[in-house]
Amino acid sequence: MKRITIYDVAKEADVSLATVSRVINGSEVVREDTRIKVQEAIEKLGYKPNAIAQGLALSKTTTIGLIVPEASYFYTGQIINGLIDVAKIYKYNIMLHTTTEGITEMNDIIENIIKSRVDGVVIFNDKLNKEELNQLTRYQVPIVVIGNRMSDETVGSVYVDYAKLAFDYACDCIKQGKKQIALIEDRKNPAMIKQLREGLTRAFEENGMTFENYIEIPKEYRSSYLFLKEYLTKENRPEVVITYRDSQAMAVMNTAKEAGISIPEEMELVCILDSKYNAMARPQISGFKIPDYDLGAVAMRLLTKMLHEENEVSDKEIELSYIFTPRKSTK
C-alpha cells in the first residue's frame, strides 16, 4: 500500500497541489466548493500530511526536545505531565531524552537534538553545564531550563528558590529555639542540596551561629537507611531533620523508631519534596509542596512564548513558589 501524498489528493480532486496545500493549512483564499471538493478527496483517500516534508519545507518541526534525568521519580513524571499538557495545546510534539547518571553522553544528546532540528529544548537536568548549554545556543535553539535560575538571549528558566525555602524555614526554627537542625545529603540532587545548604548557612549566620549539621552519607553505605541506623541515637539526635526526598524521610522515620526516638516529640522531621507517600507514613511526614507539574507547564509556556514572539520575551526568569504542608512529624 503506497503512502498517499498531496499529489494523489490533487489528482483525485482535480486541482493543483498548491490548492490542496491551501486547504490543509486553512488558507482563506480558497473558494468554498473547491475546498469541499478537496476535503472530500482527502477524506476518501485517508490522506494525512507528512510532517517530515512539512518540516523540511518550513524549516520547523513543531517538536521540542526534552532532557530529563533517567532516575524516574514521581517528581520528574509530574514535570513531564505539565510539560506535555501545554505542549498539546500548542500542538508541539515531544522528543524525550534521558541522561544516565555518571556517563558523559550529554554530547550525544546535544548532537542528536541539533540534528533532529527541534524548535526548542526544555532541560530539567543538573548535569548540563554552561559549556554544553552554549553549544546549544550556538545553534540558536531556544532553551528553557527547569530548576536553575539563569537566562540570556535564547535561554529562559523556571525554578523554585530552595535557598530561600531553607532560609525561611531555618529562621522559623531558630526563632522557636530549635537550633539543632540537620540536613541530610542526597547525592542524586547535588544542585538542590547545595541551595538548601546555602539557605541554612545564611540563616545560621544571620542569627550569629554556624550551620554545621550537614549529614553526609558515606559512599560505602548502600542506603541512607543503613547509615542512619548507626548514626541516629537517642543521645545523638538533631531537633529537626530535613531531607530532600520522601524515601530519605521514611528512612529517618524508621531508624528513629528503632532507636526509640519519638517523632515529633523528640525529633522533628520535614521533607522538602513532598509526596503522597509522606501522607501514608505514620506519623505522617510534613513537607513542602513543590509545584512539580507547574514547573513543566510553565516551562513549556515560556518556551512557546519565546518561539512565537518576534521581539525578545521580557521576563525569562520565572520563580515558582512552594507551600509548607504541616503534618504530624513537626510540632
Next chain:
Amino acid sequence: MKRITIYDVAKEADVSLATVSRVINGSEVVREDTRIKVQEAIEKLGYKPNAIAQGLALSKTTTIGLIVPEASYFYTGQIINGLIDVAKIYKYNIMLHTTTEGITEMNDIIENIIKSRVDGVVIFNDKLNKEELNQLTRYQVPIVVIGNRMSDETVGSVYVDYAKLAFDYACDCIKQGKKQIALIEDRKNPAMIKQLREGLTRAFEENGMTFENYIEIPKEYRSSYLFLKEYLTKENRPEVVITYRDSQAMAVMNTAKEAGISIPEEMELVCILDSKYNAMARPQISGFKIPDYDLGAVAMRLLTKMLHEENEVSDKEIELSYIFTPRKSTK
C-alpha cells in the same frame, strides 16, 4: 547565522555533495584523502546533518512513538527507562505521547503519530482498543504493545501473565488453608485487575469454591484509605489481602493498624506491583517483582527486530516472568 548545509560543506571541501553524503554515511568507496578533506570541512563549519531532510529522502525517521498513560507512577518511568536505553543502542529517538484519563484524545494521538511518520510505535496503555489499533496497522506502522498479549502481522507484544500470577498465588494460599482471600480494586488499571481476578476465580473454581471477595472502592470515596477505614474491622477481615499498587497496600496497612488487626499474624498483605516503598513500610510489605524495566527494554528490542528484519519476526508474543519477594507482611 545561516544554518549550514551539505552544500556548504561540499563547496568548502571542493567536492560534490554526493561525496559529502558518502562520508557522512560511512560509504566505503571514498578515497582516504578526500574523506579527510571532507571531514575537515565538516569540522570547520560545524556541520550537522539535518535529520528531517534525511528522513524525507529515506522515508524513515529513526524515531519511534511511545504512548503511555499520563499517571506517572514509578512503574511507568521504569518502562520508559528500559525502552530508552535500548532505543539509544539502535539510535532511535523517542516521541512521547501521553493519554489523559477519560478524555478520548486517542484519535488525536494516532493522527499525530501517523503524521510524524515514526518508524514504529510502542504502546503501554489500557485505553487503546482494537479498533484504534487497526487504524494504526492500516498505516503499516509496526507496533509493540506492552501489557496485553496479542499479535498479528505488524503487532507484537510483551507482557506479564497476571492471571497466572494470581492463580498460582491463590492456589498456594488455599493449599495452606487460607481461603479468605480478598482483591482490592484499582480503577486506574482495569486490565491488570481483570487478569488478577480471572486468576483468582479460576484458582477457587479448581478447588471447588467460588471467589467472591473482590473489594470495590465505591466511587464516593476519595481514596482507598477512607473506604478501608470503615470496611476493615477485627471481625470483618480477610486472611489475605492482595492489592495492585503500593499505595493501596500502605492504605491497608494503615487501616489495619488502626483497627487493631496485626499484620501478618491476623491478616496477610501482599502487593502485586512491588516498589521500594513496600520495603520502607513497617512491617515491610511482601510483593511481586514485576520486570518493569525489562518490559520496556524487551518491547523496544522486539520493535527494532520487526523494523529491521525482512521476513516476518517469528516470535512476537513475549512473556516476562515475575518473582515473589516475601517480606514481613506475609507468613
Next chain:
DNA sequence: CTGAAAGCGCTAACAA
C-alpha cells in the same frame, strides 16, 4: 481564486 515552479537538505541511482 488557482496553477506553475522553485526551493527545503539530503540520498541514491546512474554516468563518467
Next chain:
DNA sequence: TTGTTAGCGCTTTCAG
C-alpha cells in the same frame, strides 16, 4: 572514485 540529477512531500512566491 567522484559528479550529476532525479526524487522524497510539502510550502510559498509569482503569474495568470
